[in-house]
Amino acid sequence: MPVTSSPECNLIFYTNPQSRGQIARWMLEEVGAEYRQEILQYGSQMKSEEYLNINPMGKVPTIVHNGKVVTECAAICAYLADAFPEAGLAPSLDNRVEYYRWLFFSAGPLEAALVNRSLDVTVKKEQETMVGYGSYDRVLDVLSERLQNSPYIAGNEFTAADVYVGSHILWGLFFGTMDKRPGFKEYSDRLVQRSAFIAAKKIDEQLIAEAEKGG
Template identity: 75%
Template structure:
């Protein structure tokens, strides 16, 4: 297991198993990184002076690698792909257009649309030009078109972008925050068969079960 209890680990992973930290853990497992985990409960433990020096937002996940802090799940996915290039989690530099496009489409329009929908935020038609995602249905339709055109979001090869996009699709379908669209179910099945996904999921489920 890449998880270690060693205080000397060069990578520390701050998370809560019932958070977006599940995305970062999947990325860590795909990268084959050895890491020490620090589990933070919601509330006061995420607002301590010590943790706020790592993430002033007081949220997880965050990683500290060789003294460098990375927060935000999409950034963590991209950072790990670049830091562990032997795992092939990012296309070559001159082939990253689709990789960047869909990674940040999901970090921006997709997540915002899903969260607003879940919170009951109603964007009126005349307000859509002010909102980065336009409207919820359009975002899902655009993602559906992409997932029908290739096996993975950046092409025919799995990349770190699929960790982020795949997590949103898997969670969205499971919790009902994403309406079904053509290609979603098949894509979710492909990414959830990844050995690293299964390992990461099992680790978080064990932590949830121990609480």
């Protein structure tokens, strides 16, 4: 298993199992890298001076690899794909158009639309040109069209972009924060069968169970 307790490990993963850290965990399992996990609690631990020196936002996830700090889930996914090329999770440089397009589509329009929807923020018709995603329905329609015509978000092969995009869809469907669209379920069903997804999920679920038992 990639998780280690060795203090000499050159990849440190700061997370909380009930956070977006689940996305980074899945990506770490996909690349098969050995990493040391540091579980931070919401509140004082994430806002401690020590951690704010690593991530000034006081949020998780964060990875530190060979002394280099990477924050933001989309960036972590893209970085790990490049840092561990043997995993084959990033297309060649001359074939990254769709990979970049959908990775940043999800980090921008998709996440903004989903968050605003969850917060009951209503964007009026005349305000749609002012927000990066236009409208919630348009974002989901565009994503649905893509997934009806491509087995994975960047094409025929699974990439790091699927970890990020797929996490949004899996959570959205599970928690009811995303409306169902054609192609979403079929795509999700392919993702949850991956061994790295299963392994990552098992680790976080165990951590959650231990925290609840201890609390």
